[in-house]
Each structure stands twice: as structure tokens, then as C-alpha cells.
Amino acid sequence: MQNSLPDVFTVLRNADAVPERLARPVLAIGNFDGVHRGHRAVIDAARAMAQDEGVAALALTFEPHPRAFFSPKTAPFRLTPEPAKLAQLAEAGLDGAVVLDFDAALAAVEAEAFVADILVGRYGVSGVAVGFDFHFGRARAGSPAFLKEAGARHGFQVAVVEPMRDEGDAISSTGIRNALAAGQVGHAAHMLGRPFSFTARVIHGDKRGRELGFPTANLELPEGAELAFGVYAVRAWHGMRRLDGVASYGRRPTFDNGRPLFEVYLFDFSGDLYGAALEVELAAYLRPELKFDGIAPLIAQMHLDSAQARAVLSGNAE
Known part of the structure; x- marks a missing residue:
């Protein structure tokens, strides 16, 4: 246990330059609170794509959680604060993580600008993997369908991962919080994978x-x-x-x-x-x-x- 990171796991923040060994990465994108089994499916899709392309696989995530930025008084209980989240992302086999500050400036970025300026311009992605319910950009205008269309225009692959289910319900951070609040420790562990x-x-x-x-x-x-x-x-x-x-x-x-x-x-x-x-x-x-x-x-x-x-x-x- 403990939230230490291996030396081979690289954390990039905001405008940090991408080192050569991580060039043209595949990004698994999401908040990843909990890094649960559903998140692992997105990460595995990114790793598989990266292996096919012969490039690194990174997570792209946000701090604080966007809900904490928009509604700080009703922000969700964090299953994995940033140090624990990064440790779990490293344990999942990724080569590193990009941590973007979720602030007013990022919240105002249009979906197309997020793709063109950040994914392509800043990180030069060769592919991205997202969950079925991932939305991004101002007013959450970017959707998986939008991302697929943008990927076709900008020349990168897009994998959209369908929900992983547990006893019929989609595994989610909210579902895990609900299980913990009800004392269902075993059910929470099954959804988390630990x-x-x-x-x-x-x-x-x-x-x-x-x-x-x-x-x-x-x-x-x-x-x-x-x-x-x-x-x-x-x-x-x-x-x-x-x-x-x-x-x-x-x-x-x-x-x-x-x-x-x-x-x-x-x-x-x-x-x-x-x-x-x-x-x-x-x-x-x-x-x-x-x-x-x-x-x-x-x-x-x-x-x-x-x-x-x-x-x-x-x-x-x-």
C-alpha cells in the first residue's frame, strides 16, 4: 500500500513539455475518482491502442474534480484524492498522467478548442480512450460522438468504452459512494476492484x-x-x-x-x-x-x- 509513485511514472501538469519518450501518446481521459473497474476498462483500451501504435499510454485527468469547482458546497466525497488517484493510475500500468487544473479558464474552453489546442496542439495525441458518458468543453458540449468526429478530422483514433456492470448496474464512482454510505463494504470493493x-x-x-x-x-x-x-x-x-x-x-x-x-x-x-x-x-x-x-x-x-x-x-x- 501507500501512495508512492514508481520512478517510471511521469506526472505532467498543465503546460509542462512532453518528454520525447512520451511523444504522441494515447490518452485515457476522465476524472478517474476511485480508479474503479469501469475506469480500468478505459485505461486498458488506451494501453491496448498505445501498444498497437508503439507509443506511451497516459491518463489525462483534472484537479480539483469539476464538480468541486462548479459546486464546492455539494462536491462529492473523494474516493481517491490526487495522491491516491495517481498511485492507482500508476498501478494500472500507465506510463504517466497529465493533470490539468480545472479552473475558470479550462471550464470556458470550447470542445473544439479542447481537441485542437490541448489534445492535438499540446500533447500531439495518436489516440484517446474515454467512457461512454464522457463530456468535455464549455457547457459539456463535447461528447464521445463529437470526439470521434474530431478524431477523424485531426487524425487520431478514438475508443469509446461501454459501461461495466455489476449486478445489472453500471459501475460508477457515485455507486461506490452509495455502497460505502450504506455499509456495503464488500459491494464497494467489488466495484472498485480492491x-x-x-x-x-x-x-x-x-x-x-x-x-x-x-x-x-x-x-x-x-x-x-x-x-x-x-x-x-x-x-x-x-x-x-x-x-x-x-x-x-x-x-x-x-x-x-x-x-x-x-x-x-x-x-x-x-x-x-x-x-x-x-x-x-x-x-x-x-x-x-x-x-x-x-x-x-x-x-x-x-x-x-x-x-x-x-x-x-x-x-x-x-
């Missing part, structure tokens, strides 16, 4: 877990995080070290109904993690958040949760 994970720094809490015999690493998730309140079996990475544990996410109704915190009890671990970045992978959703009538029943349940999480993580759960 367990959902996030990275956050350990912050100081009220030390209540230590008093209860379950010292926790407290993580504050980004505002708008759409995870179901409740108890999870988790795997965490501190540097390159994997640590199994059980976590509670919520407002602690037994005590204070405070701000949401993700509290991780790491099995067989002792040490100071304050200020450290932990990457946490959700292995299973065990139960919803509950309010207990006192400390004793809470502690008893925490022992049961820990035992269940250990069983899940060892593969021995029923």
Missing part, C-alpha cells in the same frame, strides 16, 4: 479508549465523508508495516455525540502514532453504531467486535 482505503493523520482525542482498555488512533476524515457510522474490521499501514485492527466510525452516542471520528484499535501494537499518516483499508462492516446503557456493556461489545474483526482478517469468519 478494498476501499483512505489516508489520514492521527490526531489527539479524549484518551477514552485507553481508559477502556482499547487505546485507539483517532483519525478525522474529510468533511463530507460518506462512510456509514459503525464498526469495521480494518487493515492499516504505518509506513510499510501492516497492522490489523477494529475501528469505530461515528459520534460516540454513549458519551457525547461529538464530531465524527474514525477510531482504530490496532491489535498487538504499542507506540506513539500522533501526527503519523495511516492508510486504512476497510475489510468488512461489522455492525452499526450503537448507544449503550453504561460502560460495562460497551466494553463487552468491544471485546466481541475485536474477536469478530480478528476472525474476518484471518479468514476464519463464518
